[in-house]
Amino acid sequence: xxxxxxxxxxxxxxxxxxxxxxxxxxxxxxAAAPMPDARDEAPTRVAxxxxxxxxxxxxxxxxxxxxxxxxxxxxxxTSAEPVGLDRRRRDDAAAGRSYFAETALTTPRGHVTFxxxxxxxxxxxxxLRLGVTDRVEVGxxxxxxxxxxxVAGLSVKGQxxxxxxxxxxxxxxxxSADGDTLYNPHxxxxxxVDAACVGAVTLSLNFLGFSGEDTVPVLAGVGVAxxxxxxxxxxxxxxxxxxxxxxxxxxxxxxxxxxxxxDGGLGFGFATNTCDDVDCGDGGAFPFVGMAARx
Numbered sequence: 001x002x003x004x005x006x007x008x009x010x011x012x013x014x015x016x017x018x019x020x021x022x023x024x025x026x027x028x029x030x031a032a033a034p035m036p037d038a039r040d041e042a043p044t045r046v047a048x049x050x051x052x053x054x055x056x057x058x059x060x061x062x063x064x065x066x067x068x069x070x071x072x073x074x075x076x077x078t079s080a081e082p083v084g085l086d087r088r089r090r091d092d093a094a095a096g097r098s099y100f101a102e103t104a105l106t107t108p109r110g111h112v113t114f115x116x117x118x119x120x121x122x123x124x125x126x127x128l129r130l131g132v133t134d135r136v137e138v139g140x141x142x143x144x145x146x147x148x149x150x151v152a153g154l155s156v157k158g159q160x161x162x163x164x165x166x167x168x169x170x171x172x173x174x175x176s177a178d179g180d181t182l183y184n185p186h187x188x189x190x191x192x193v194d195a196a197c198v199g200a201v202t203l204s205l206n207f208l209g210f211s212g213e214d215t216v217p218v219l220a221g222v223g224v225a226x227x228x229x230x231x232x233x234x235x236x237x238x239x240x241x242x243x244x245x246x247x248x249x250x251x252x253x254x255x256x257x258x259x260x261x262x263d264g265g266l267g268f269g270f271a272t273n274t275c276d277d278v279d280c281g282d283g284g285a286f287p288f289v290g291m292a293a294r295x
Contacts, residue, residue: 084164084197085190091228094261094292098223098235099250103202104169104190106157107131117290119267122146135159141173151177165192183209199226231256233263245272250288263290
């Protein structure tokens with residue numbers, strides 16, 4: 001398989017008890033006069049007790065149907081709505097990538113993401129990813145080209161740091177065939193561009209190392225996704241080889257939901273050489289489609 005084709009597809013959460021009324025102090029009874037004879041009907045004199053202050057007690061109706069007032073229990077909302085990047089991941093089955101390159105988002109724990117990307121030519125990139133934890137995913141990948149065979153490999157990506165609106169991830173993707181292996185270590189940072197995270201931008205670095213070769217091209221890139229159910233998706237990547245600059249990317253639209261996402265747009269690439277102070281270019285653009293399903 002030509003290396004140009006491989007490079008183009010790689011970027012592939014008391015009620016308070018009322019105090020009991022104070023105990024009443026015992027009433028002092030005077031014993032100054034002797035107890036009268038039973039025949040003596042004169043009343044016994046009793047010393048007046050000191051006035052006693054009694055804590056007021058709320059009056060309650062008494063009867064078979066009487067009920068004491070009951071405090072309403074506090075209601076707690078246990079279904080907090082995801083915000084920031086968590087909401088984008090929930091609502092977009094393809095949130096883990098722009099089109100070619102990765103983002104810093106991963107497949108949710110316990111879910112599987114099936115992904116297919118292809119130009120309208122006899123070549124396709126297929127991937128299957130499993131969310132091992134909420135921050136780590138592993139997967140298998142394959143690129144097939146009609147009449148040239150296929151290359152297959154493994155992938156792993158994990159979030160190094162994340163907050164509600166920003167995340168950093170790193171990973172490794174490999175492709176092998178006929179004893180040759182392409183190694184693609186990558187690192188990316190994804191951030192919300194507005195308070196509601198309707199849009200997100202990703203900055204990425206991809207290192208492409210071929211077995212048996214000492215040179216390691218580095219592609220620096222930027223990707224943008226704006227919208228929710230319908231999104232504008234674009235990305236641009238560039239690397240240099242001597243006096244030659246290789247540039248590639250994608251511009252298109254995405255229809256997204258938490259279970260399914262569909263991409264369509266133009267993938268492009270071109271090489272620019274410097275010849276006698278005049279830029280000489282070579283490249284083109286092709287229609288690309290993509291699909292992601294989360295199980």
